[in-house]
Amino acid sequence: MIGLSHYLIISAALFSLGxxxxxxxxxxxxxxxxxxxxxxxxxxxxxxxxxxxxANLDGQLFAIFIIVIAAAEAAVGLAIVLSMYRLLKSxxxxxxxxxxx
Amino acid sequence: MDATILNMIAFYFFAxxxxxxxxxxxFARNLIHSAFALLFTFFGVAALYAFLGADFLxxxxxxxxxxxxxxxxxxxxxxxxxxxxxxxxxxxxxFWPGLTLVTAVFLVLVYVMMRTTWxxxxxxxxxxxxxxxxELFMKEYILPFELxxxxxxxxxxxxxxxxxRKSE
Numbered sequence: 001m002i003g004l005s006h007y008l009i010i011s012a013a014l015f016s017l018g019x020x021x022x023x024x025x026x027x028x029x030x031x032x033x034x035x036x037x038x039x040x041x042x043x044x045x046x047x048x049x050x051x052x053x054x055a056n057l058d059g060q061l062f063a064i065f066i067i068v069i070a071a072a073e074a075a076v077g078l079a080i081v082l083s084m085y086r087l088l089k090s091x092x093x094x095x096x097x098x099x100x101x
Numbered sequence: 102m103d104a105t106i107l108n109m110i111a112f113y114f115f116a117x118x119x120x121x122x123x124x125x126x127x128f129a130r131n132l133i134h135s136a137f138a139l140l141f142t143f144f145g146v147a148a149l150y151a152f153l154g155a156d157f158l159x160x161x162x163x164x165x166x167x168x169x170x171x172x173x174x175x176x177x178x179x180x181x182x183x184x185x186x187x188x189x190x191x192x193x194x195x196f197w198p199g200l201t202l203v204t205a206v207f208l209v210l211v212y213v214m215m216r217t218t219w220x221x222x223x224x225x226x227x228x229x230x231x232x233x234x235x236e237l238f239m240k241e242y243i244l245p246f247e248l249x250x251x252x253x254x255x256x257x258x259x260x261x262x263x264x265x266r267k268s269e
Contacts, residue, residue, distance in 0.1 A: 001105070002112050007149065008214045013120045014142075016207035021127045023199040026192040029177045033126055033139055036170060040146050051153045053221050057233045060155050061242055064234070067165055068249045072256035074170045078177045079260035085181040092192070 007048035014041035028081045028091040032074065039070045112152055119145030132182070136175045143167050154227040157234055 014037050021034025043063045050059025081091055088095050118141055125138035143166040150159040238246045 002109060002152070004219060005214060006112070006116070007153070009211055010116050010119060010149065012207055012210040012214065014123050014146075015210070016203045017120075017123045017127045019206060020199055020203040023202070024193045024196050025127075026194055027132060029174060029181060030132060030135060032177070033135060033174060036139070036166075036174075037123055037126065037142065040142070040166075044146060044149060047150055047153045047155050047158060049219075050155070051225050053219055055222050055225050057225075057230055057237055060158050060230060060234060061237055063155075063158055064161065065245065065249055067161060068253055071165060071170060072253055074173050075260040076256050076263070078173055079263040081177055082180060082264050091181045094194070 004048055004052040007044055011041040011044040011048070014038075014044065026092050026094060028084065028093055029078075031093065032077045032081070035073065035077070036070060039066055039073075042066060115145050115148040115152070119149065132178050133175075136171070136178055139174065140167060140171055143171060154225065155230060157231040 018034045018037030018041065021037065022031050025031050025034065043066050046059040046063045046066070048059075050057060050063075084096060085091050122138040122141035122145065126135045126142060129135045129138060143162060147159045147162040147167075150156075150162055
């Protein structure tokens with residue numbers, strides 16, 4: 001039977017892959033994709049605990065708030081990436097070293 | 102065939118789809134491939150929500166992630182690359198240290214999850230959730246609900262301000 005631990009393992013895998021994208025990708029848009037994976041893994045955890053650990057819907061409401069945060073994050077993140085592209089003609093994160101001493 | 106077995110086959114199918122397409126997102130050499138693999142990840146996560154009895158959330162996931170955020174990300178890929186000169190190759194750095202660290206994180210997470218006995222107040226029945234979510238939003242969660250809407254408005258105005266060209 002499918003229980004809580006199945007969902008937790010899927011969520012842990014998604015979280016690890018998201019961290020991997022954030023750590024190793026040079027492209028800023030790809031890093032944003034990794035952040036979306038991390039937020040999705042948190043959402044799976046919240047909904048799974050809402051189903052198996054509590055008898056109410058609070059976890060699903062938290063998941064909806066996280067979706068709101070993810071939408072705002074994608075919009076602002078892409079705005080920053082676009083203005084970075086306009087400034088540097090590149091979205092390579094290594095090129096964004098203007099503040100480096 | 103027994104309904105439970107069918108259920109399990111469907112669950113493992115969607116779980117594998119989610120994790121494998123997430124791996125494609127992270128490891129693909131081509132950015133467009135990453136963006137389209139993300140479509141399958143979001144779709145798989147929506148299916149997992151449906152398995153968990155979160156019907157409203159599954160629909161929300163489809164509408165907002167697949168219809169909104171993914172299109173936004175593909176716009177980002179398209180706008181920041183010259184499509185025809187093969188500059189879409191994704192470079193990586195610190196690949197092997199990153200992979201080692203991430204594998205360690207994954208193993209620790211799974212170990213901790215397996216060792217913990219989770220507090221449980223019983224499994225929620227598989228009922229429609231939309232009415233309950235709406236009621237909670239309008240009663241207990243009215244303040245966070247309003248704050249989230251204002252936050253979203255501020256974020257979108259800010260995003261529009263950042264990308265706006267300076268008028269000379």
